[in-house]
Amino acid sequence: MTLSVIAAVADNNVIGRSGDLPWRLQADLRRFRELTVGHAVIVGRKTHESIVRRLGRPLPDRRTIVLSRRSAPFVQDGEVASSWNEAMTFVRGEDEVYVIGGAEIYTLAIPLAERFYLTRVHAVVPGDAFFPPFDRTHWRVVQQRYHPRDTANEFDVTFEDFVRARTPVRTG
């Protein structure tokens, strides 16, 4: 099983505001869908609730594992894991599993993930949820693609795909 993290992160590390995404970026949503459809996703309870608020249901065509210390009926529409280890037992046998946030769950997953699909959002935006510090020397860029802002995308972004490096990567 390959554990992958996928996140969109602003220049000031903001990922969320008031329980939601702080931007409209259709190209990012498209990439998110293309990568995650057909796979299992692991999501924090707060992000799960924001998805269900927005879509009226969990992400279609994906198996959703919600991390929460609460239990049903407090968490609806997903398999609930009460710890990271329990989530890992749920996804045993899956090929690629995507950790889709939010901040608390990224903190758990970043040290363990083998792939990291980052969308760098080239903007400083107000927010209240932040991506945890991560050491770029532990990651090797395997693909990079720039997408300029347009009517469907509020900000310029760069899509960066990383794999975990076996030896530290020089940066700068």
Ligand SMILES: NC(=O)c1ccc[n+]([C@@H]2O[C@H](COP(=O)([O-])OP(=O)(O)OC[C@H]3O[C@@H](n4cnc5c(N)ncnc54)[C@H](OP(=O)(O)O)[C@@H]3O)[C@@H](O)[C@H]2O)c1
């Ligand atoms: N830009 C992006 O790519 C992106 C992606 C995803 C989310 N976001 C944004 O991030 C924000 C939400 O992030 P957040 O950090 O506030 O919340 P979160 O990570 O989505 O969810 C936090 C919840 O996860 C559960 N949890 C955390 N650690 C756990 C553990 N070890 N075992 C079991 N359950 C655990 C707890 O649920 P209980 O309280 O139920 O116990 C906790 O309250 C939103 O604004 C969202 O839009 C942004």
